[in-house]
Structures are given as structure tokens and as C-alpha cells.
Amino acid sequence: MDALKIALKAAEDKKAQDILALDISKIASFANYFLFCTGDSSRQMQAIADEIQKRLKKSGIQSSHIEGYQNSEWILMDYFDLVIHIFSKEARAFYDLERLWRDGKKLDSEKLIKDKSKKVVAHKQ
Numbered sequence: 001m002d003a004l005k006i007a008l009k010a011a012e013d014k015k016a017q018d019i020l021a022l023d024i025s026k027i028a029s030f031a032n033y034f035l036f037c038t039g040d041s042s043r044q045m046q047a048i049a050d051e052i053q054k055r056l057k058k059s060g061i062q063s064s065h066i067e068g069y070q071n072s073e074w075i076l077m078d079y080f081d082l083v084i085h086i087f088s089k090e091a092r093a094f095y096d097l098e099r100l101w102r103d104g105k106k107l108d109s110e111k112l113i114k115d116k117s118k119k120v121v122a123h124k125q
Contacts, residue, residue, distance in 0.1 A: 002059070009113050019037045023107055037087070
């Protein structure tokens with residue numbers, strides 16, 4: 001869950017839109033969480049991916065692979081238990097993964113981000 005919180009905060013800080021976190025642990029064997037978000041441009045999508053990767057790496061979390069970075073219609077970042085999908089608006093509407101994974105449990109992204117922020121503040125004191 002820490003990786004999800006870190007990724008959520010990084011995406012939010014880079015102004016990602018329509019952020020959605022799903023707990024898929026009960027319906028999938030390959031991951032526990034999906035994180036979906038949208039960027040306005042390929043440059044913003046890459047900035048979101050770069051920030052997520054930088055912060056997770058700083059926390060000791062490495063990706064198994066990243067796909068779609070150059071094309072920037074759909075960037076997929078695989079962190080084993082966490083799979084991150086960064087979409088253009090058009091690609092997100094076209095693939096509609098939220099519909100395919102609708103049996104996953106929607107998580108309160110804002111609450112997760114605030115929980116992460118509280119821990120960071122607590123560690124600084």
C-alpha cells in the first residue's frame with residue numbers, strides 16, 4: 001500500500017487528472033492495486049511517469065518494466081503488486097479499463113494521499 005500512496009502523491013503533484021485507485025487483490029492474482037490517471041499531453045504523461053518512478057525508486061521500489069513511454073498514449077508501469085496506467089484522454093476512453101475492472105474496490109485516493117502526507121510529517125519531527 002505504501003507504493004500506491006507514493007505513486008498517488010506523485011501523480012497528484014504533477015497535476016494528473018481523474019485519478020482512480022482500485023484494490024484488485026480479490027479478483028486478480030498478478031497485482032493488488034491498479035492506479036489510473038490521465039494527462040493532458042504526452043509531455044505531462046511522461047512527467048507523471050518520471051515523478052512516480054523517481055519517488056518509488058527513492059523508497060527502494062523498482063519497476064519490473066515500463067511500456068508505452070515513448071508513444072505516450074498509454075504508459076504502463078508494473079511494480080509487481082501495483083500496476084500504474086497513465087492515459088491520454090482519448091486512450092482512457094477507448095480502452096475503458098475501469099469498466100473491465102469494475103469488480104475491483106475503489107479506494108479513496110484523497111484519503112490515501114493525506115495518510116501518506118501525515119506519515120511524512122511525522123517522520124520529519
